[in-house]
Amino acid sequence: MKKFFLFFLLTCLKSFSQQSNIPENFHKPESIKSFGNYLFCEGDYLRASIEYEKYLETNINDTVQFKLASSYSSIQNNLQAIKSFKNMSSSSALFGSGNNELLKNYFLISDLDELKKQSELSPDRTTAKMFLYLGLFSNGSLTFTDSEFLKLFPDKNKPDMKIFYERKKNPGYKSPLLASCLSAILPGAGKFYTDRWGDGITALITTGLLAFLSIDNFNADHHFRGWIFAGLGFFFYAGNIYGSAASAYIYNDNVDEEFEREFSNYIQNENYFLPAYNFCK
Amino acid sequence: MKYIFLFIISSPFFLSAQSETEKWEKGKYNYEIKSSHLNSHSHNSDGSAAGLTIALYKFLISDLDGDNCAFAPSCSSFFVEAVNESGLFRGTLMFADRLTRDFNPTGRNENYPLKLNGKYIDPVRYYVQTTASER
Numbered sequence: 001m002k003k004f005f006l007f008f009l010l011t012c013l014k015s016f017s018q019q020s021n022i023p024e025n026f027h028k029p030e031s032i033k034s035f036g037n038y039l040f041c042e043g044d045y046l047r048a049s050i051e052y053e054k055y056l057e058t059n060i061n062d063t064v065q066f067k068l069a070s071s072y073s074s075i076q077n078n079l080q081a082i083k084s085f086k087n088m089s090s091s092s093a094l095f096g097s098g099n100n101e102l103l104k105n106y107f108l109i110s111d112l113d114e115l116k117k118q119s120e121l122s123p124d125r126t127t128a129k130m131f132l133y134l135g136l137f138s139n140g141s142l143t144f145t146d147s148e149f150l151k152l153f154p155d156k157n158k159p160d161m162k163i164f165y166e167r168k169k170n171p172g173y174k175s176p177l178l179a180s181c182l183s184a185i186l187p188g189a190g191k192f193y194t195d196r197w198g199d200g201i202t203a204l205i206t207t208g209l210l211a212f213l214s215i216d217n218f219n220a221d222h223h224f225r226g227w228i229f230a231g232l233g234f235f236f237y238a239g240n241i242y243g244s245a246a247s248a249y250i251y252n253d254n255v256d257e258e259f260e261r262e263f264s265n266y267i268q269n270e271n272y273f274l275p276a277y278n279f280c281k
Numbered sequence: 282m283k284y285i286f287l288f289i290i291s292s293p294f295f296l297s298a299q300s301e302t303e304k305w306e307k308g309k310y311n312y313e314i315k316s317s318h319l320n321s322h323s324h325n326s327d328g329s330a331a332g333l334t335i336a337l338y339k340f341l342i343s344d345l346d347g348d349n350c351a352f353a354p355s356c357s358s359f360f361v362e363a364v365n366e367s368g369l370f371r372g373t374l375m376f377a378d379r380l381t382r383d384f385n386p387t388g389r390n391e392n393y394p395l396k397l398n399g400k401y402i403d404p405v406r407y408y409v410q411t412t413a414s415e416r
Contacts, residue, residue, distance in 0.1 A: 184343040198387040199388075201385070202381050202384045203381045206381060236380070238374055239374050239379075242374035243377075243378030243380055246407070250407060
């Protein structure tokens with residue numbers, strides 16, 4: 001009986017013991033690559049890069065190398081993307097595309113020196129030159145003419161790029177000195193010049209009212225009150241001149257910010273004028 | 282008697298024992314970031330004449346009036362910061378301009394797109410760097 005009980009107990013322990021549910025091929029390279037591809041197609045680039053790194057520790061595959069670098073680029077880890085693109089073999093079918101993506105990443109980190117070097121050494125010098133000019137353009141160094149700039153882009157983008165070039169060359173800044181002078185002549189005029197109509201009208205009314213009160217009090221021989229209103233009027237008058245200059249600087253900053261935002265959105269939407277790669281068909 | 286004594290001794294263990302629901306109850310935390318820079322309706326003065334004047338103003342007038350300024354930092358705090366950063370003369374000019382802008386009730390959403398606790402963000406640094414060398 002005791003033996004039967006012991007046998008029964010041991011059988012139960014074996015039958016209900018915890019067994020591993022992990023399949024045998026879970027850690028195989030093909031599984032890691034498949035999982036990485038799935039994550040890449042889902043847009044989970046951070047985890048895809050981890051899986052691809054794991055795969056590439058023991059395997060060589062240029063498509064995976066390209067996708068690893070693309071994943072880094074997508075999560076804006078441009079330095080790692082550059083390192084990964086540089087590891088691509090020159091005999092690979094994706095070498096040319098990888099080189100273009102490498103140039104794009106140099107542009108994104110504004111490494112103009114490297115782009116200058118690549119514009120002379122790169123197998124695709126036109127693309128390298130395009131990114132170099134885009135980098136110079138973004139930095140504000142318009143050391144080239146519009147025709148030199150536009151010939152680097154596809155025909156369908158040339159009209160838009162021409163508009164951007166004109167906007168960069170003539171941004172339509174407001175002069176702080178002119179704004180101050182206008183406000184000195186007529187309080188609030190400098191604010192009208194910088195499109196701050198409400199502030200300009202307020203400055204005009206405030207200064208005008210205080211000046212009127214001052215004159216009125218002096219005419220009524222209330223000198224003390226007259227001087228108080230004159231002091232307050234001068235206080236707001238001087239503040240309005242300073243504020244007009246400041247509003248011109250703020251206006252110019254807003255112009256720059258808006259341009260950078262629109263330009264950046266445009267070239268992102270055009271995929272930086274590079275062909276789009278779809279590995280997820 | 283023995284059982285009553287045992288019950289009294291052991292009752293704290295039952296009453297204060299960790300029960301499953303208590304142990305795993307979600308804590309109530311307030312993740313609101315309290316910005317001391319822009320919410321500057323305090324009486325702390327930095328010892329300067331401007332700071333003391335503003336502290337007096339806040340104590341005597343502003344506390345009765347309430348936190349009415351539409352901007353962050355408030356106009357009085359803006360004055361103190363402007364004087365601290367740019368000196369008395371330039372700080373006073375910036376304050377005069379700020380008052381003028383405060384009097385204008387229109388166009389605030391276009392000119393001051395950022396908000397903090399319902400107030401339009403308008404810090405001193407927007408108006409400090411106005412010469413080419415400073416920018």
